[in-house]
Amino acid sequence: MDLNQINKEINNCQTNTELEEIRVKYLGRLGLINQEFSKIKTAANPKAFGQQLNQLKTEVEELIKNQSLIVETSLMTSLPKKENNIFSLPKVGHLHPITQTERQLNEVFRKLGFSIYSGPEIVTDEFNFQRLNVPPNHPARDMQDSIYIKEPDYLLRTQGSTIESQLLVSQKPPIRCAFPCEVFRNEKVNKSNHFVFHHFQAVVVDKGITMKDLIGTMDLMFKTLYGPDVVVRYRCKYYPEVEPGVGPDMQCFNCHGKGCVVCKYAGWIEMGGSGMIHPKVLDMAGIDHHVYSGFAFGMGLDRWAMAQNNITDIRTFMGGNLAYKPNE
Amino acid sequence: MKLIYSYLQKFLPDLSIEPQKLRDDLNMIGHFTNFYNTIPLLKGDQGGFDYVFDLDIKVNRGDCLGYYGLAKDLSILYNIPLVLPQNFSYPNSNYTLPIKVDTTNVIRVMAVKIVHLKNSISPDWLQTFLKLHGVNSINTLVDLTNYVMFMYGIPNHAFDTAKSTDNLIWQMNPRYTEFVSLDKTKLTLDQSILMINNPSKALSLSFWGGQACAITETTTDTVVEMAIYNPTTVRQNSRQLKAVTEASIRLEKQLDPELIPVAFNALASLIIKHCGGQVGSQIFDYYPHPALAPVIEFDPKLPSIVSGINIPESFALDIVKKVGSRPDITQEEDLVEEVVRFYGYDKIPTNQPLKYKQLPDITPKVIYLIEQLKDKMVADGYDEVLTWPLVSIPTDPKTVITTQNSINSESIYLRQSLIPSLKAQLDQYNRYKLPGPKFFEIGKIYYLEKGQYIEKFALALYNQNPEKLRRDVPQNVSAKNIKFDDNFAEIILDNLPKPDSYTPIPSDSHAIELTNQIITLDANVISDQSTEVLLKHYQSTIDPNILWQISIADHYQNKYTFHVSYYNCDDKTAKKIHLAVFNLI
Numbered sequence: 001m002d003l004n005q006i007n008k009e010i011n012n013c014q015t016n017t018e019l020e021e022i023r024v025k026y027l028g029r030l031g032l033i034n035q036e037f038s039k040i041k042t043a044a045n046p047k048a049f050g051q052q053l054n055q056l057k058t059e060v061e062e063l064i065k066n067q068s069l070i071v072e073t074s075l076m077t078s079l080p081k082k083e084n085n086i087f088s089l090p091k092v093g094h095l096h097p098i099t100q101t102e103r104q105l106n107e108v109f110r111k112l113g114f115s116i117y118s119g120p121e122i123v124t125d126e127f128n129f130q131r132l133n134v135p136p137n138h139p140a141r142d143m144q145d146s147i148y149i150k151e152p153d154y155l156l157r158t159q160g161s162t163i164e165s166q167l168l169v170s171q172k173p174p175i176r177c178a179f180p181c182e183v184f185r186n187e188k189v190n191k192s193n194h195f196v197f198h199h200f201q202a203v204v205v206d207k208g209i210t211m212k213d214l215i216g217t218m219d220l221m222f223k224t225l226y227g228p229d230v231v232v233r234y235r236c237k238y239y240p241e242v243e244p245g246v247g248p249d250m251q252c253f254n255c256h257g258k259g260c261v262v263c264k265y266a267g268w269i270e271m272g273g274s275g276m277i278h279p280k281v282l283d284m285a286g287i288d289h290h291v292y293s294g295f296a297f298g299m300g301l302d303r304w305a306m307a308q309n310n311i312t313d314i315r316t317f318m319g320g321n322l323a324y325k326p327n328e
Numbered sequence: 329m330k331l332i333y334s335y336l337q338k339f340l341p342d343l344s345i346e347p348q349k350l351r352d353d354l355n356m357i358g359h360f361t362n363f364y365n366t367i368p369l370l371k372g373d374q375g376g377f378d379y380v381f382d383l384d385i386k387v388n389r390g391d392c393l394g395y396y397g398l399a400k401d402l403s404i405l406y407n408i409p410l411v412l413p414q415n416f417s418y419p420n421s422n423y424t425l426p427i428k429v430d431t432t433n434v435i436r437v438m439a440v441k442i443v444h445l446k447n448s449i450s451p452d453w454l455q456t457f458l459k460l461h462g463v464n465s466i467n468t469l470v471d472l473t474n475y476v477m478f479m480y481g482i483p484n485h486a487f488d489t490a491k492s493t494d495n496l497i498w499q500m501n502p503r504y505t506e507f508v509s510l511d512k513t514k515l516t517l518d519q520s521i522l523m524i525n526n527p528s529k530a531l532s533l534s535f536w537g538g539q540a541c542a543i544t545e546t547t548t549d550t551v552v553e554m555a556i557y558n559p560t561t562v563r564q565n566s567r568q569l570k571a572v573t574e575a576s577i578r579l580e581k582q583l584d585p586e587l588i589p590v591a592f593n594a595l596a597s598l599i600i601k602h603c604g605g606q607v608g609s610q611i612f613d614y615y616p617h618p619a620l621a622p623v624i625e626f627d628p629k630l631p632s633i634v635s636g637i638n639i640p641e642s643f644a645l646d647i648v649k650k651v652g653s654r655p656d657i658t659q660e661e662d663l664v665e666e667v668v669r670f671y672g673y674d675k676i677p678t679n680q681p682l683k684y685k686q687l688p689d690i691t692p693k694v695i696y697l698i699e700q701l702k703d704k705m706v707a708d709g710y711d712e713v714l715t716w717p718l719v720s721i722p723t724d725p726k727t728v729i730t731t732q733n734s735i736n737s738e739s740i741y742l743r744q745s746l747i748p749s750l751k752a753q754l755d756q757y758n759r760y761k762l763p764g765p766k767f768f769e770i771g772k773i774y775y776l777e778k779g780q781y782i783e784k785f786a787l788a789l790y791n792q793n794p795e796k797l798r799r800d801v802p803q804n805v806s807a808k809n810i811k812f813d814d815n816f817a818e819i820i821l822d823n824l825p826k827p828d829s830y831t832p833i834p835s836d837s838h839a840i841e842l843t844n845q846i847i848t849l850d851a852n853v854i855s856d857q858s859t860e861v862l863l864k865h866y867q868s869t870i871d872p873n874i875l876w877q878i879s880i881a882d883h884y885q886n887k888y889t890f891h892v893s894y895y896n897c898d899d900k901t902a903k904k905i906h907l908a909v910f911n912l913i
Contacts, residue, residue, distance in 0.1 A: 058686075065684040093706035093766070094837040096714055103699075103832050110832075113684050115691040121717075121772060122729070122742075122781040137560040139387040139580055147718075148732045149742075154781065156731070176687055182717065182772075186735050195736055196717060204682065210636025211668070216681040234676065236358035236669040238386035244634065244665035246673065247360075265363035268355070276634060279661055293634070309839040319715035319753055321842040323762055326877045328838065 001032065003059060010063045019068055026060050033057050065111070094324035097305040098198050098317070101225075102180035105200050108224050109178040112217070114202065117177040119163035121156055121184070122149055128157055131165040132241035133280050140240045145186040147195065156184035160201030160298045161241055164277075167203060168285035173292045174206040180301070191313045198301040205277065205287060205294030211244065214274060214295035218248055222271070225304065226250065231257075233268065242275025242296060272299030329393055330461050333379040334369060335479070339399035342408040347379040350402075357401060357669050359392060360384040367460075380460055388656045390559075390581025394481020396591075404650045404670055412590060416597035423609045425551065430499040433522050433534075433561045435619075436585040438592045439553035439612040441494060445469070445605030447545050454602075463574065469550065470543050472598045474574070476554075480591035482583055483575035484554035485524075485537050492541035494551055494609075495526045504530040508539040515569050522561050524553075533569075534562055535576035549608070552599065554592045556583045582655035585619050621653035624660055631667040639671050647671075693826035694785055698770050700830055701787055701802065701821070708800045710768045710789060715749035717742060717772060727775040742774035746788035747816045754790055760842045763877060763893050766791050770821070785821040840895075846876050847902035848893045851910035856886050866890065869909050874902070 006026060013019045026032050036053055043049035095103075106116055125136075134140050136152075146155045157163070163179045171177075180200050187193045202221075204213070215234050222232050230250060237247030248271045252263035259265035274297030279289035302314060316322050333350070337343050345353070347364050354361045362382045369376040383398075391397035403410040418440070425439055447469045450458075454475060455465040461478055465471050469486055477483045487496065501521040507530050508514055515533075517523075522534040532538045534557050543550065556579065563580035566572055596607065626648055628641035644667045651657065651666045702712065718739035722728035729742040743749060746769050757765040768789035775782050791797035792815055801810060801817050804825060811818045855862055859880060866878055876893035883889075890910070894902035906912070 062684055062686070093708065093710040094712060094839070095702060095706055095835045096712040097839050098714060099702060099712055100835050100837070103835070107832055111684065112682050113687050115687070115689050116695050117690065118692055118695060120781075120783050122774065122783060137563060139559070139563060142387070147734050149729060149781065151732050171690060174685070174687055176682075176685065177690070184717075186733060189736055189739075195734070195739065206685075211634060211673075212636025212676050212680055213682050215673075215676050215678055219678040220681040232678070233356075234673050234678070235356045236665070236673060237360075238358060238388045240388075243661045244668050245358075249355075259363060266361070270360075279659075309841075311839065311841045313841065316841045317714065319713065319749060319756070321756055321760055322713065322839050323757070323760070323842050324711050324837055324839055326764075 001036065001056060003056060006060055007063055010060075010067045013067055019064055023064055027057065027064075033060065068111070096317075096322075097309050097311075098301055101301050101305045101308075102198075102200065104225065105221065106178060106180065108221055109176075109202055112176065114176040114178045117163060117167055117179045118181065119157075119166045119179070121182065122154060123157045123162050123166075124154060125152055127165045128155060128159070128162045131169075131281065131284050132159075132161050133278050133284075134240045138240065147184050147186045157181075158185060159183055160199040161296065164201065164203045164241075164296055165281070165285070168205070168281070168287060173287060173294075174204075175294070176204050176206075178202040189315060191315070194302075194314045194318060196318065198305075199298050200301055201296065201298035203277070203294065203296045205282070205292050207292060209276075209293045209295055211246065211276060211295070214246060214276065214297065217295075218246075218274060218297055222248070222250065226253075232271070237273060237275070239273050239275055241278050241281050242273075243278045245273065245275035246297070247273060248297075248299075272297060274298070329383045329385045331381040331383055331395065331398060332457070332460060333381070335457070336395055336399055336402070338479075339396060339410055339412070340403060340406075340408055341411055343402065343406070345406065347381075350379075351381060353402075353405060354381070354383065354398075356673060357405060358386065358389070359398065359401070360386075387581060390578060390583050391481055391587075391654060391656075393578045393581070394477070394479055396480045396587070404647065413594055413597070416593050416600070418596065418611055419607050421607060421610050425609045425612045426495050427612050427614070428495075428497045428499075429614050430497060431522065433500070433558040434498050434614065435556045435558065435617075436588050436615040437498065437553055437555040437612065438588050438614075439496070439551055440592075440596055440607060441489065441549065441551050441609035442596070442599055442603075442605045443549045443608035445548060445550065445599065445603040447543065447547050447603055449545070451602070467543065467545050468602050469547065469599060472595065472602060473552065476591055476595040476598065477574065477578070480587060480594065481578055482554055482556065482588060482591045483535065483578050484552060484592070484595055485532060486543050486547075486550045486552045487524075487531065487541045488543050488547045489541075489549045489551055490547070492529070492531050492551070493526050496531070496551060496553070497525050497527065498555070499523060499525060501530075506530075507533065509533075509571075510537045510539060510542055512539060513571070515571065517569075520568065521565050522557060533565065533571075535566060535579050536571060536573050548605075550599075551609075552595060553612075554588050554595065556585050556588065559583075584655050585615065586653075589613075619655075622658050624658075624663060626660055626663050630660065631664050631671070634661075634664050635668050635671075635676055637676055639667060643667070643671060689829075693828065694821060696828070696830035697821055697824060697826045698785060699832065700827055701770060703833055704802070705768045705787075705789065705800075706835070710766050710791075710800070713750070713753050713767050713769050714771070715743075715746070715753060715769055717774075719743045719748065721748065723748065724775070727777065729774050729776055729781060744773055744775050745811075745818060746771060746773060746786050747811070747813050747818050750788050750790050750816055759845075761845045761848065762842070763846065763848055763891075764792070773820075786818055787821055788816060788818040790816050842895065844896065844898060846893050846895045847897070847899055848891065849902065849906045850881065851890045851892065851906065851912065853888045853890060853910060854886055855888065859883065859888075862888065866892075866909060870894075870905065874905065 040046050148155045183199050233249050235247050237245045239245045249268035250271050251257045254260050254262040257267040259267045263269050277294040282289040351361045364379045364381045367378050369378045385392045447467050450465050450468045450471040454471050473484050501519050501523050524532040531541045559580045566576040628644040631639045631644050647667045647670050720738045722741045723744040731740050734740045770787045772783050773786045809820045874894050874897045876895040879891045881889045881891040
């Protein structure tokens with residue numbers, strides 16, 4: 001049975017119904033692969049024959065799942081937002097916009113084989129900074145004003161990457177995890193700043209992971225969130241825990257790149273940070289960076305969710321005057 | 329960091345790229361540039377335009393806090409020559425400066441004495457240059473030290489030797505308790521401060537000059553110095569004294585001591601050119617441990633392996649050669665980033681995401697429980713809210729966890745229960761007269777137990793109907809895990825049975841930021857139409873931007889009482905619309 005031929009058939013599928021037909025054809029109880037299994041007893045080398053068939057089965061399953069993701073993503077990004085969620089909850093109560101955004105993102109990553117992870121909010125300096133390649137007195141610490149519980153050892157996590165450093169020591173590669181989380185910064189609360197923010201982070205560690213995987217996956221995420229026409233550029237950006245670092249910027253939705261008040265006349269809006277996990281970070285976690293590589297990226301969710309709901313004050317989001325129209 | 333196009337051309341005479349393209353390229357190679365302003369050309373009177381860029385230089389690139397570092401990057405990107413000013417040759421002198429360095433925090437110092445100079449107000453070009461960089465003009469000598477700092481990224485300082493003498497000592501603060509800076513700020517010092525003094529006077533901090541030896545227009549003799557210190561010491565001093573200067577911003581980062589002779593040469597040359605005078609000493613150069621460029625083994629295939637695209641090995645080797653040594657480049661991965669950023673991140677395709685891979689699900693089961701509970705609460709008619717994890721009043725002062733440095737003085741305790749926050753939320757809703765609020769939150773609570781910091785997930789909910797509240801709490805909860813308080817309930821989730829999986833249900837409900845009170849008015853209507861028809865009629869008649877909710881409060885035969893809530897408008901407007909819609913005028 002030719003895997004390339006099967007791959008072609010799968011790639012030609014534009015809907016889940018077509019994919020289901022292919023699944024039944026090859027993987028169904030009476031499918032072609034199962035029929036092959038019946039020949040195992042007469043094969044010259046039954047063990048090798050069985051292994052080949054199992055491998056073929058796994059590969060076909062993965063190809064179908066990948067195509068399913070592509071089909072669903074293209075559906076999600078090509079339909080108007082209201083039409084997307086045809087399986088929505090009955091309109092009785094309402095989920096917070098942050099939860100809605102987190103679920104949207106979780107779904108993108110779940111379909112790529114990611115687990116959803118979490119971690120404590122009270123963390124040690126070691127996991128919040130040192131294991132992310134930020135030793136004491138490193139100027140990068142100024143990028144994140146911390147709220148300490150017991151200075152200098154215990155603090156409220158300042159970034160989603162803190163969960164990454166905990167994840168890397170507790171799990172062996174291959175790793176695929178995403179984590180929506182709250183992070184804390186010692187900032188004055190006002191209309192546009194808060195001491196608690198919502199972040200979304202994803203981490204992958206495996207053999208052969210590249211920047212192409214990172215940028216392609218981020219782009220898929222942005223297209224799912226913002227629609228197929230979103231323009232995102234990926235540029236060099238420094239973060240101590242990654243190298244090379246990658247900064248995704250979205251072309252300003254207000255001025256389309258010309259420059260305006262919204263984008264501070266840059267034409268672009270910074271969307272978060274990412275990059276290839278720094279070899280020192282992998283080594284500190286006991287993962288051999290000569291064997292494994294990985295990527296990590298994180299982005300804030302508050303501003304996106306606020307923009308989606310025309311909310312102008314970040315305090316509204318947290319214990320403020322946020323409400324939902326009944327039956328909508 | 330500001331960057332003026334024409335001054336960048338001093339290092340890159342062949343630079344002719346359009347300003348917008350330059351801005352985009354700077355961004356792509358890692359120097360975030362918000363915008364640029366167009367101004368009249370600064371150099372000469374030939375007319376034309378100049379451009380001022382506003383850059384955000386990242387902490388690893390201290391070298392780019394000067395034009396020279398940025399020019400070096402751009403010379404590689406555009407493959408154009410990087411040109412340095414003509415070398416100034418110091419005349420011979422028999423006089424050796426009696427400078428001492430008594431601390432290991434000094435990496436390199438160069439100094440020279442210049443005598444018989446004539447200081448004055450600065451020429452216009454220099455004043456304008458500094459103004460565009462946000463620095464006040466003082467006099468020519470001081471302004472030139474700042475100019476060189478911006479051009480080369482290395483701070484430097486001039487001492488009026490009539491006040492300071494030549495006996496400068498770099499040392500950790502030996503005994504001074506107070507220091508007055510150039511702008512007359514008084515600082516209280518301890519012994520951890522790196523200073524430049526003479527045997528009897530405190531003269532300068534490592535990153536801020538002092539009043540005691542300030543340069544004035546009457547200064548005739550000066551010792552100018554350029555130094556790089558242990559960046560951690562400067563950073564700690566700057567933070568401790570709560571003093572941030574253009575010099576501290578640079579000195580707390582890794583700067584290249586090998587650049588000092590080049591920058592110092594430019595400084596001495598400019599002083600002689602603009603202030604006259606002559607060199608009055610030998611060059612003092614303290615550099616006890618010259619920086620050795622690390623030996624890095626570089627595999628030219630690695631940039632292709634890391635990026636996932638084909639980057640020719642010849643290109644990789646060429647870039648590595650051109651970049652040379654830089655303080656932030658210490659290992660192979662640093663070189664890989666250099667190669668990829670000059671090759672172009674934009675050459676990496678954006679349409680090839682990771683493919684699905686089946687891996688064991690390591691999602692903590694409590695996450696599935698949380699998601700299921702959220703769905704249950706929404707299905708039961710509750711709205712989700714999020715409240716602040718830091719609160720002003722502890723629920724139990726004995727076990728509360730307190731933050732040490734929260735700048736929001738009203739939020740210093742980690743919440744021990746969600747209920748007080750939900751009570752505050754209810755107060756908010758009552759203030760806005762929200763009809764029938766019913767809401768929940770799932771979040772962390774925190775407390776101390778036997779010296780350990782404990783975090784647990786909790787669900788809290790509010791229902792103004794206590795019977796319904798009891799009905800709506802999850803039913804499989806033991807009494808010790810549930811707490812009722814008025815019309816609120818709270819459940820600790822960590823001890824509940826958890827599901828093995830969860831299938832998410834997307835939701836697209838729209839949230840609204842209440843800005844005015846919701847106005848609820850009644851209307852009595854007599855009609856033979858059905859309930860549905862009437863509701864539909866009035867719903868379509870009232871502008872959806874002000875209609876919050878419409879319901880039938882009472883119905884008897886053909887008599888209806890409608891309950892209508894309006895938002896986004898004041899009391900008067902709501903009444904006017906209400907009377908018109910229900911023909912009550």
